Amino acid sequence: MKLATWNVNSLRVRLPHVLDWLAKYQPDVLCLQETKLEDKNFPIDEIHAAGYLTSISGQKTYNGVAILSKEPGKNAVAAIPHFVDEQKRVLALTFGNLRVICAYIPNGQEVGSEKYKYKLGWLQAFTDWIHDEMVAYPDLALFGDFNVAPDDRDVYDPKACEGQVLVSVAEREAFQKLISLGLSDSFRLFKQPEKSFSWWDYRMQAFRRNMGLRIDHVLLSASLSKRCLSCFIDKETRKLDRPSDHAPVIVELANQ
Protein backbone atom coordinates (compact mmCIF):
# COMPACT_ATOMS: atom_id res chain seq x y z
CA MET A 1 0.00 0.00 0.00
CA LYS A 2 1.38 3.35 -1.08
CA LEU A 3 0.47 6.59 0.65
CA ALA A 4 1.76 10.13 0.18
CA THR A 5 1.54 13.74 1.27
CA TRP A 6 2.04 16.89 -0.81
CA ASN A 7 1.64 20.56 -0.01
CA VAL A 8 0.56 21.75 -3.46
CA ASN A 9 0.33 25.50 -2.72
CA SER A 10 -2.90 26.04 -4.70
CA LEU A 11 -4.59 23.01 -6.23
CA ARG A 12 -6.01 25.25 -8.96
CA VAL A 13 -2.50 25.93 -10.25
CA ARG A 14 -1.06 22.51 -9.47
CA LEU A 15 -3.88 20.25 -10.70
CA PRO A 16 -2.00 19.18 -13.87
CA HIS A 17 1.03 18.19 -11.78
CA VAL A 18 -1.15 16.31 -9.31
CA LEU A 19 -2.95 14.40 -12.08
CA ASP A 20 0.35 13.49 -13.74
CA TRP A 21 1.79 12.44 -10.41
CA LEU A 22 -1.22 10.24 -9.56
CA ALA A 23 -0.93 8.55 -12.95
CA LYS A 24 2.78 7.92 -12.43
CA TYR A 25 2.77 6.69 -8.81
CA GLN A 26 -0.78 5.35 -8.41
CA PRO A 27 -0.79 5.86 -4.62
CA ASP A 28 -3.68 4.39 -2.66
CA VAL A 29 -3.94 7.63 -0.70
CA LEU A 30 -2.66 11.16 -1.35
CA CYS A 31 -2.99 13.83 1.33
CA LEU A 32 -2.94 17.42 0.06
CA GLN A 33 -2.31 20.67 1.90
CA GLU A 34 -2.76 24.30 0.92
CA THR A 35 -5.42 23.54 -1.65
CA LYS A 36 -6.61 27.17 -1.23
CA LEU A 37 -10.03 26.26 -2.62
CA GLU A 38 -13.56 26.44 -1.32
CA ASP A 39 -15.20 23.01 -1.40
CA LYS A 40 -17.60 24.09 -4.16
CA ASN A 41 -14.60 24.84 -6.40
CA PHE A 42 -12.73 21.58 -5.77
CA PRO A 43 -11.90 19.82 -9.08
CA ILE A 44 -13.81 16.65 -8.15
CA ASP A 45 -14.57 15.64 -11.73
CA GLU A 46 -10.96 15.75 -12.92
CA ILE A 47 -9.81 13.75 -9.90
CA HIS A 48 -12.61 11.21 -10.30
CA ALA A 49 -11.58 10.80 -13.93
CA ALA A 50 -8.08 9.94 -12.67
CA GLY A 51 -9.58 7.13 -10.58
CA TYR A 52 -9.67 8.82 -7.18
CA LEU A 53 -12.30 9.71 -4.63
CA THR A 54 -12.09 13.00 -2.76
CA SER A 55 -12.62 14.04 0.83
CA ILE A 56 -12.14 17.76 1.32
CA SER A 57 -12.02 20.53 3.89
CA GLY A 58 -11.26 23.75 2.11
CA GLN A 59 -11.48 27.50 2.35
CA LYS A 60 -10.78 30.48 0.15
CA THR A 61 -7.25 31.93 -0.30
CA TYR A 62 -5.39 30.09 2.48
CA ASN A 63 -5.04 26.62 3.97
CA GLY A 64 -7.37 23.81 2.88
CA VAL A 65 -6.68 20.08 3.03
CA ALA A 66 -7.92 17.05 1.09
CA ILE A 67 -7.50 13.30 0.95
CA LEU A 68 -7.59 11.58 -2.44
CA SER A 69 -8.05 7.81 -2.33
CA LYS A 70 -8.80 4.86 -4.54
CA GLU A 71 -11.15 3.35 -1.94
CA PRO A 72 -13.76 5.23 0.06
CA GLY A 73 -12.86 6.23 3.61
CA LYS A 74 -15.15 6.63 6.59
CA ASN A 75 -15.36 8.36 9.98
CA ALA A 76 -14.28 11.70 8.57
CA VAL A 77 -13.21 14.38 11.03
CA ALA A 78 -12.38 17.85 9.69
CA ALA A 79 -11.53 19.81 12.83
CA ILE A 80 -9.61 19.35 16.07
CA PRO A 81 -12.32 18.63 18.67
CA HIS A 82 -12.81 21.26 21.38
CA PHE A 83 -10.43 23.66 19.63
CA VAL A 84 -11.83 26.79 18.04
CA ASP A 85 -10.11 27.35 14.71
CA GLU A 86 -11.48 29.00 11.58
CA GLN A 87 -8.58 27.68 9.53
CA LYS A 88 -9.10 24.42 7.61
CA ARG A 89 -6.00 22.44 8.50
CA VAL A 90 -6.94 18.86 9.36
CA LEU A 91 -8.81 15.96 7.84
CA ALA A 92 -8.97 12.40 9.18
CA LEU A 93 -10.33 9.36 7.38
CA THR A 94 -10.32 5.60 8.00
CA PHE A 95 -9.51 2.93 5.39
CA GLY A 96 -10.10 -0.54 6.81
CA ASN A 97 -8.16 -0.42 10.10
CA LEU A 98 -5.91 2.37 8.90
CA ARG A 99 -6.51 5.84 10.28
CA VAL A 100 -5.09 8.50 7.97
CA ILE A 101 -4.69 12.05 9.20
CA CYS A 102 -3.85 14.88 6.83
CA ALA A 103 -2.56 18.02 8.55
CA TYR A 104 -1.30 21.46 7.63
CA ILE A 105 0.44 22.77 10.74
CA PRO A 106 0.60 26.60 10.99
CA ASN A 107 3.76 28.24 9.64
CA GLY A 108 4.29 30.60 12.56
CA GLN A 109 5.75 33.36 10.38
CA GLU A 110 8.27 34.69 12.91
CA VAL A 111 9.42 33.54 16.35
CA GLY A 112 7.52 35.46 19.03
CA SER A 113 4.79 36.72 16.68
CA GLU A 114 1.06 36.18 17.20
CA LYS A 115 1.14 33.57 14.44
CA TYR A 116 3.97 31.77 16.26
CA LYS A 117 1.91 31.66 19.46
CA TYR A 118 -1.04 30.36 17.45
CA LYS A 119 1.24 27.66 16.01
CA LEU A 120 2.39 26.45 19.42
CA GLY A 121 -1.13 26.47 20.84
CA TRP A 122 -2.39 24.69 17.75
CA LEU A 123 0.30 22.01 18.10
CA GLN A 124 -0.69 21.43 21.73
CA ALA A 125 -4.35 20.93 20.81
CA PHE A 126 -3.38 18.80 17.82
CA THR A 127 -1.13 16.57 19.96
CA ASP A 128 -3.93 16.03 22.49
CA TRP A 129 -6.25 15.06 19.65
CA ILE A 130 -3.72 12.68 18.06
CA HIS A 131 -3.29 11.03 21.46
CA ASP A 132 -7.01 10.28 21.52
CA GLU A 133 -7.02 9.16 17.90
CA MET A 134 -4.20 6.69 18.60
CA VAL A 135 -6.19 5.15 21.41
CA ALA A 136 -9.13 4.67 19.07
CA TYR A 137 -7.00 3.70 16.05
CA PRO A 138 -3.74 1.83 16.79
CA ASP A 139 -2.88 1.79 13.07
CA LEU A 140 -2.47 5.53 12.61
CA ALA A 141 -0.53 7.38 9.92
CA LEU A 142 -0.08 11.13 10.14
CA PHE A 143 0.72 12.98 6.90
CA GLY A 144 1.41 16.61 6.40
CA ASP A 145 3.30 19.84 6.20
CA PHE A 146 4.44 20.17 9.82
CA ASN A 147 6.35 23.40 9.29
CA VAL A 148 9.01 22.03 11.64
CA ALA A 149 12.46 20.75 10.69
CA PRO A 150 12.97 18.22 13.50
CA ASP A 151 16.76 18.05 13.47
CA ASP A 152 19.81 19.91 12.19
CA ARG A 153 20.11 17.20 9.53
CA ASP A 154 16.85 18.57 8.16
CA VAL A 155 18.21 22.10 7.64
CA TYR A 156 20.47 23.30 4.80
CA ASP A 157 22.45 25.60 7.12
CA PRO A 158 21.77 24.89 10.81
CA LYS A 159 23.91 27.80 11.97
CA ALA A 160 22.24 30.37 9.72
CA CYS A 161 18.77 29.06 10.64
CA GLU A 162 19.36 28.58 14.36
CA GLY A 163 16.45 29.91 16.42
CA GLN A 164 14.45 30.87 13.31
CA VAL A 165 10.87 29.87 12.69
CA LEU A 166 10.45 26.21 11.56
CA VAL A 167 13.66 25.38 13.45
CA SER A 168 13.30 27.01 16.89
CA VAL A 169 13.66 24.99 20.10
CA ALA A 170 10.01 25.39 21.12
CA GLU A 171 8.79 24.14 17.74
CA ARG A 172 11.14 21.16 17.84
CA GLU A 173 10.04 20.35 21.39
CA ALA A 174 6.41 20.44 20.27
CA PHE A 175 7.28 18.08 17.43
CA GLN A 176 9.04 15.72 19.85
CA LYS A 177 5.99 15.75 22.13
CA LEU A 178 3.97 14.53 19.19
CA ILE A 179 6.57 11.84 18.43
CA SER A 180 6.49 10.84 22.12
CA LEU A 181 2.91 9.68 21.70
CA GLY A 182 4.46 6.64 20.07
CA LEU A 183 5.00 7.79 16.50
CA SER A 184 8.01 7.31 14.24
CA ASP A 185 9.36 9.69 11.63
CA SER A 186 9.13 7.23 8.75
CA PHE A 187 11.86 8.99 6.76
CA ARG A 188 14.41 8.16 9.47
CA LEU A 189 13.51 4.48 9.55
CA PHE A 190 15.74 4.16 6.48
CA LYS A 191 19.14 5.29 5.30
CA GLN A 192 18.66 8.53 3.39
CA PRO A 193 20.82 10.81 1.26
CA GLU A 194 22.56 13.67 3.08
CA LYS A 195 20.79 17.01 2.82
CA SER A 196 17.36 15.62 2.01
CA PHE A 197 14.73 18.32 2.09
CA SER A 198 11.03 18.60 1.21
CA TRP A 199 10.66 22.36 0.83
CA TRP A 200 12.71 25.03 -0.89
CA ASP A 201 11.84 28.73 -0.91
CA TYR A 202 10.87 30.12 -4.30
CA ARG A 203 13.36 32.94 -3.74
CA MET A 204 17.11 33.15 -4.15
CA GLN A 205 17.24 30.11 -6.45
CA ALA A 206 16.97 28.07 -3.27
CA PHE A 207 16.15 24.81 -5.02
CA ARG A 208 19.08 25.01 -7.42
CA ARG A 209 21.35 25.61 -4.42
CA ASN A 210 19.53 22.96 -2.33
CA MET A 211 18.79 25.54 0.35
CA GLY A 212 15.88 23.61 1.80
CA LEU A 213 14.27 22.23 4.91
CA ARG A 214 12.64 18.88 5.63
CA ILE A 215 9.30 19.99 7.04
CA ASP A 216 6.89 17.56 5.36
CA HIS A 217 6.59 14.30 7.24
CA VAL A 218 4.88 10.94 7.53
CA LEU A 219 4.61 9.83 11.15
CA LEU A 220 3.60 6.25 11.85
CA SER A 221 2.28 4.44 14.92
CA ALA A 222 4.36 1.47 16.13
CA SER A 223 2.25 -1.15 14.35
CA LEU A 224 2.63 0.72 11.05
CA SER A 225 6.36 1.41 11.51
CA LYS A 226 6.86 -2.37 11.49
CA ARG A 227 5.05 -2.55 8.16
CA CYS A 228 6.86 0.39 6.57
CA LEU A 229 8.97 -0.70 3.59
CA SER A 230 10.22 2.65 2.32
CA CYS A 231 9.96 6.41 2.60
CA PHE A 232 11.25 8.90 0.07
CA ILE A 233 10.91 12.49 -1.03
CA ASP A 234 10.13 12.96 -4.72
CA LYS A 235 12.07 16.13 -5.41
CA GLU A 236 11.66 15.70 -9.17
CA THR A 237 8.35 17.55 -8.84
CA ARG A 238 10.26 20.64 -7.73
CA LYS A 239 11.94 20.77 -11.18
CA LEU A 240 8.65 21.11 -13.08
CA ASP A 241 7.34 24.34 -14.57
CA ARG A 242 5.35 26.28 -11.98
CA PRO A 243 6.23 23.82 -9.21
CA SER A 244 4.89 23.74 -5.69
CA ASP A 245 7.58 24.87 -3.28
CA HIS A 246 7.06 21.50 -1.51
CA ALA A 247 7.86 18.00 -2.77
CA PRO A 248 5.71 14.92 -2.06
CA VAL A 249 6.73 12.37 0.57
CA ILE A 250 5.75 8.75 -0.15
CA VAL A 251 5.66 5.71 2.11
CA GLU A 252 5.02 2.10 1.23
CA LEU A 253 3.40 -0.18 3.81
CA ALA A 254 3.43 -3.96 3.67
CA ASN A 255 -0.01 -5.53 3.57
CA GLN A 256 -1.13 -7.10 6.81
Added chain:
DNA sequence: ATGGTAGAGGATCTA
Protein backbone atom coordinates in the same frame (compact mmCIF):
# COMPACT_ATOMS: atom_id res chain seq x y z
C1' DA B 1 20.09 46.33 5.84
C1' DT B 2 15.53 42.34 5.66
C1' DG B 3 16.30 41.50 0.11
C1' DG B 4 14.21 37.70 -3.37
C1' DT B 5 9.30 34.70 -5.58
C1' DA B 6 4.76 32.63 -5.83
C1' DG B 7 -0.38 32.49 -5.06
C1' DA B 8 -4.75 34.83 -4.18
C1' DG B 9 -7.16 38.74 -5.36
C1' DG B 10 -7.25 42.95 -6.82
C1' DA B 11 -4.00 46.16 -1.76
C1' DT B 12 -1.66 43.50 0.83
C1' DC B 13 -1.31 39.07 3.28
C1' DT B 14 0.82 34.59 3.68
C1' DA B 15 4.44 31.51 3.09
